[in-house]
Amino acid sequence: MQEISRLNNKTAARAAVEASLLLADPELPTVCARIIAGYTPNSPTGIWPQVRQFTIDCTVAMKPRTPSNARRLMTMIALFTVWIVTVTGCPVTPQRVFTQSNLDRFLRTRLGGHSVAYRFDVSRNLTKAARIIAGATLRQLPTPTQGDAVAPHTSRERATFVSWANTLSTPHKRQNAQTLLGLAGGAGLTAQQIMDAKVTDIEIDGDRAFVTIHEPQRRRIPVRRPWVKILANGIGTRTSGDAFRAYRLEEYPPNQLQQFLTRNRGELRPSVARLRSGWLVELIDANLPLDVLLAITGFTTLASLRPYLRYAQRHDATDWSAVIAGEVSA
Secondary structure (H helix, E strand, O other), rough: OOHHHHHHHHHHHHHHHHHHHHOOOOOOOOOHHHHHHHHOOOOOOOHHHHHHHHHHHHHOOOOOOOOHHHHHHHHHHHHHHHHHHHOOOOOOOOHHOHHHHHHHHHHHHHHOOOOOHHHHHHHHHHHHHHHHHOOOOOOOOOOOOOOOOOOOHHHHHHHHHHHHHOOOOOHHHHHOOOOHHHHHHHHOOOHHHHHHHHHHHHHEOOOOEEEEEEOOOOOEEEEOHHEEEEEEHHHHOOOOOOOOOOOOOOOHHHHHHHHHHHHHOOOOOOOOHHHHHHHHHHHHOOOOOOHHHHHHHHHOOOOHHHHHHHHHHOOHHHHHHHOOOOOOOO
8 A cells, every 4th residue: 555655646746747847848748748757767876866856957958859859868967967966976056067077077987988979979968958057168079080980881791681680589689680770771870860760750661661860850761772671571560669679778778789789699790880881872872962962861061971982982084074064964
């Protein structure tokens, strides 16, 4: 009876928080309010009750409008605030939490083992939070260089991956592998975007498929033809839920994707980054108009494409003389 009473009280308290959030920000989607009100770190510590309201206030001030963004902001701000207060004992106020020394120490120490891309994403969001919440202008980590764009997988390697995916030991594993390959190789999704993708973001119509990405820029991507069938097999008859089915470690969701690849080794290990690189190079080789290329890749400048040009097809200018002279169109 006491346990039932405790659960009822907890549910009522969460509902009250949801209601207050929606009252404070009428444009906040209900699902986002539910995520924010119900959030608890995977490994809650004694500090969490002390910083919970601060984390909620900071997240709401950032005006999340999608469930994944609300969850990501709560996770990043909670991880940062819990660690800073635990290590420094500072008061839980915007001016004392959001300082340059705290941010630098957190990124260097607590996130030292994470990828450059993840640390940059956390840095970007926390500096934005500092500006909005504390009025502080903090330095974020530099944008990760694209100079080390990885080489695409070869056609033989891609065929090996398809065979690997189709022969894993359980339907669940096969579908996860097929979905991973279809989204990365066919639509150029990053590991984080694969973990964010829902079944409802994927449209399959015969031999054509489209994937909708919501963040950071919403775009609808046609899936490359060779990957449509394997993506369709990965989704199967499902109509809802996560496209790639695995536990989400809120601190770093792609971790479970990497764990999946580690636990289900094949002759070769697929790389999401190399599959994405191959997708990008294929688009460059297709000679798409530059504005279309930027729109579909999500890049904001042509400079972001430069590292991939080393893997693109080489052309002889003399073969394009007629086009250059305006005698024929490309």
